[in-house]
Amino acid sequence: MRCDSRRLPLTVGLLLALLATQTLFAQTRQEIQIPDISGYRTLKCDFHTHTVFSDGAVWPTVRVDEAWREGLDAISITDHIEYQPHKADVPTNHNRPYEIALPRAQALGILLVRGTEITRDTPPGHFNAIFLDDVKPLDTEELLDSMAAADKQGAFIWWNHPDWKPDKKGWFDIHTTLYEKKYMRGIEVVNGRSYYPSVHQWAIDKNLTFLGNSDIHAPSMLEASTPEKHRSMTLVFAREKTLPAIKEALVAGRTAIWFEDRLIGLPKYLQALFEASTEVSDINYMENGSVRFTLENHSDVPLDLERTGKLGPKSIQVPPHAVRLIQARVPSSESPHPFEYVVRNYLAAPDQGLAVTLEIPAQITIEIEVETEAQN
């Protein structure tokens, strides 16, 4: 309905292009509410997506529209260099996905990073390189040549879905080489609906930047039929919402991952996210030796707390943007009380939640000496 015949003059063509854009204008964007931390902006990013230019099923502009609707700040289209199953119908042209998507990204304020997926048998497996100027020089016979070509352009490179093939997974010599040459500076701890605990440990041990990406091939909403209603993504703690700031943060390792109902990252970032996401208020010491308070969750990520200390209920769940009322017996109202918990769904290490303390201050005693008759 949005097109017209080949005999139309140019201006009509423009009009039609505008009409096509209208669909997007009828959409709304839902901002993701995960707070900024430590003076950085928390940018929501997906650096691994595909289009019809390799084995994906959508036109490049769709990736931008989806990103805008879903509240993302930055994406990269990373079509395979070596694997082009639609080649007979869509001739290989490595830079086209970026070029096609860019005007739409600019129109919508989505930061678009030029990238690609270097695709080899496992091992070594697949790698994404982003912040490229030109994808073509990476189309080489030898993997190391491709890496060198990317590195020459100042690319940020990471290892994709290392556990994808269970029977061939592992850290091989080639990975050590890529790591030591500083080609490989990050790793996908999460890819799509998979979380890899052993890769999580590698990321910690080797100080690799944590990446979590969707790796979507189909239309986003088709794949995202999870109850969590969001795609896997990398949270980048950037100085500002610009491409250079994202690159700086990736190199510095300032990221965490939002996967299903879990946050995955280094303890320092998870701790900052917890503090920025929660609020204790309405503290009330009662006559029966209990204290009552509310715990509010300002974030889109739920909270699943389990008691590790002696105070407080055994477990506390707080859905996104909800308030939970908590009541617990305490030894006295005259000293502050640390309620010690582990946030089970904030993964500070494989199978290990984040240790947190809800600090409940002592009862405030206001002494009012005179003029009590003036009270209401």
Added chain:
Amino acid sequence: MRCDSRRLPLTVGLLLALLATQTLFAQTRQEIQIPDISGYRTLKCDFHTHTVFSDGAVWPTVRVDEAWREGLDAISITDHIEYQPHKADVPTNHNRPYEIALPRAQALGILLVRGTEITRDTPPGHFNAIFLDDVKPLDTEELLDSMAAADKQGAFIWWNHPDWKPDKKGWFDIHTTLYEKKYMRGIEVVNGRSYYPSVHQWAIDKNLTFLGNSDIHAPSMLEASTPEKHRSMTLVFAREKTLPAIKEALVAGRTAIWFEDRLIGLPKYLQALFEASTEVSDINYMENGSVRFTLENHSDVPLDLERTGKLGPKSIQVPPHAVRLIQARVPSSESPHPFEYVVRNYLAAPDQGLAVTLEIPAQITIEIEVETEAQN
């Protein structure tokens, strides 16, 4: 993640193709519950969709996957012959969308109809031709030549979105020609989110088959963010679920349209749908001169009834698959009562709902003469 390098042997390529299919296997289909009528099956069809092969944004297989998930029985991919804005990247090949989508359609049991959109300035506008053997012969300079080529293949042809361009709309001589030559046998009373009342009247007056299609360009779920959660579609009342049966029904005009919360069609089909969708039960005459009964709606289409007679509440709404309790004063319990209503969202003509009668029988008096002591 579902691919691999170019150096893989053929068997691995097959494996990868299978893996790609897995995504679909992880999806579920939701059947549409609109009942069969009058000995015909009510097939849910969308005969107007686009892909990257003209101005759409998805790969042809996506149209099949969407159709399967959304409970459709049959679709056609109808890319424009004349308008190919992606031509630089996806060279023109009119039969490819069908060829690419067919294996997936066969795998999923979706009936795929080969079709195309003949695209001219308005007037005359755009026309869909389906049930083609080969699209190429329709790529002609003159519209009538294209129509003749389609007709020669036994195509079923209709006029798309006649009111699309408000300043150029209308029934022109060319339409009379197409109609009299029996090329044009149907018309889109509904296209996407638009319903055209004046076209509805034409369809009635000229005995044209009612068509309602999505005309989707973007991924289906992206566009289908309406509260109704379904795309516009044609309900085809077919002898069986086969392509020849669909064609026979289209030629015979046995269709209706599901648009938002409305059904649009000839009164005889709407009447049959109403009867098959509703059930009156638990009729109960009460001592205060009222009768009470329930009205159940078995269909996915809500019911919005407005009283036209003297009996019953002023309006009755029954959501899909819900039961409504109705109580109304009646003159007596000894005669049957016709509750006369108009179903406002079943459009029998522009701005005119379907007249229906809920027949409430008289109170059944069971006279039991003897052995009353045997009752429980």
Added chain:
Amino acid sequence: MRCDSRRLPLTVGLLLALLATQTLFAQTRQEIQIPDISGYRTLKCDFHTHTVFSDGAVWPTVRVDEAWREGLDAISITDHIEYQPHKADVPTNHNRPYEIALPRAQALGILLVRGTEITRDTPPGHFNAIFLDDVKPLDTEELLDSMAAADKQGAFIWWNHPDWKPDKKGWFDIHTTLYEKKYMRGIEVVNGRSYYPSVHQWAIDKNLTFLGNSDIHAPSMLEASTPEKHRSMTLVFAREKTLPAIKEALVAGRTAIWFEDRLIGLPKYLQALFEASTEVSDINYMENGSVRFTLENHSDVPLDLERTGKLGPKSIQVPPHAVRLIQARVPSSESPHPFEYVVRNYLAAPDQGLAVTLEIPAQITIEIEVETEAQN
């Protein structure tokens, strides 16, 4: 807003009562879709609820309105005989909840069973007696006197929430007495949001009727904020939808329990429910040595299947009213294939799903000898 001053004549009072009923008329009922089995109707029942007449928080009519809205067929209001925390404001009157709720139940077609909860320290704990004519005679000092009074009225009696108090739970002599005297003929395997595996085993071993009830005290929707969106209930397989038929089925032990996403009951009933809920169709043997078919779930209860045999995918999930496409390698197409699974969420015993077999027939070869030219 629905009332008026004390000086109104009687007819206005009636009018106001009618107006109060109107709210209910604005509600809709959602039928629960769990199929009938083995010639019996599957009635949805909750035989354990409370009102302000003991420690509940709603007026008796609310229990009926909730039941109607939520698709239940029968309920009992079972206020505590001995525990009346609102007594100062609502003087004890054991039969009042039933009397107040009855007209509404009759109006809405809800079967209302007169019942009560006999409430003693644990052990022995609490017991429900239903199908009573008068609750008062059960208000006795001694438990056995109360039981005898109920039994004299032909009551059906069961043990409520046996595991309620973890430190005092267990089967004591008093339970043996009640069981041997045939007072206690059923047991709550499920109460509210709790399922008791050890009680499940008792029910099997002692041939006690399986009961699952909500035991709601607050308004139903307030408590039912579970993701499953239904209350715990007893499915009664009754000859017809009448009170005597329900009693006959309870005595005969023909019940199962719907708890969260699980069905709990004797294997014969679960087997029948599985067969009535599922449909295998579109069986298709493919050239690559696989068979493909669809599995449809007609019920509101999801299906969670795990493979126990050699054929088929490792696990299969089918949401309510959805269709899943299944593809699996098979040794040949010339013999039928039993796909052996356990339905993990149909609990045939504690921690033990129901064993089922999806029978996939061999490929049908239709030999057509003559007149092949007549084919379409």
Added chain:
Amino acid sequence: MRCDSRRLPLTVGLLLALLATQTLFAQTRQEIQIPDISGYRTLKCDFHTHTVFSDGAVWPTVRVDEAWREGLDAISITDHIEYQPHKADVPTNHNRPYEIALPRAQALGILLVRGTEITRDTPPGHFNAIFLDDVKPLDTEELLDSMAAADKQGAFIWWNHPDWKPDKKGWFDIHTTLYEKKYMRGIEVVNGRSYYPSVHQWAIDKNLTFLGNSDIHAPSMLEASTPEKHRSMTLVFAREKTLPAIKEALVAGRTAIWFEDRLIGLPKYLQALFEASTEVSDINYMENGSVRFTLENHSDVPLDLERTGKLGPKSIQVPPHAVRLIQARVPSSESPHPFEYVVRNYLAAPDQGLAVTLEIPAQITIEIEVETEAQN
């Protein structure tokens, strides 16, 4: 399940009471996001609710639990003085609902206002009096005596649902009397699901405080099955979250009403709410003579804007907490542009939306004279 027998010692009774409270602790509160304005806190209040103590269907504590869950700050239970249909089972005791509900309100931080409904034939109709010390003195034969008794206690009084009885509605002499005596200082422009345009006009003309209340009788979630998913409520713009501050604001007329998807109030309050709820950003002048910007809605109330000026799209809808992208042709980029709209769902008067202007500044031209080579 939460109770025990009458022979339990006192401590067990306490334990049981605590257990009953646990249900509430399992609930979560959803804060309502309608912003504070003009230095005042926007408190969400419902000053008209019923319990079993008159013609409602819930125990008083239920009203508090519902309020907490639904994000309210303050409520009043206003049972009828004169209409007590449950009197036979719940003897009249005007102050009991407040007394029963108060401990729970204190536990949950809900401000509970003691109130009642003075209930007379129409006309004059019904009136709520809140901020009472004792309800009993209002139980008088003469309406004016009841009003005087309330006034003596410093009550705030308003007229409830003036249009409730269509055939008897209107402003009568008695209303003038109540108004002139300054007994009646507010009026329900909204009651439950009804909005009264003519009463809206009275409120404006006579400078009466705008009230919108639920008047719920059934459990809140039972009645609140509207798509809007919130009850009708009064937004009180108070100096702080205390009872005296609410009273001061009611007397001063600082309120608005949230009804379905509409806000209703004096233009000055609606204007402030609009400004606090919306944000224009990402302003971008384009080469084709258009400007593009985003409009974000921070509030739970949607925005439905219709163009009244010359610039901008004809209509703009922004769902709660969503961002809309807007693009419009402008005469130049060198001057600021006022986009003039009316917010159709912010009712400044009957059938009259709020006039607003989106101020889009001129393009900012940053002149950088030297060192352009330093740019990235």
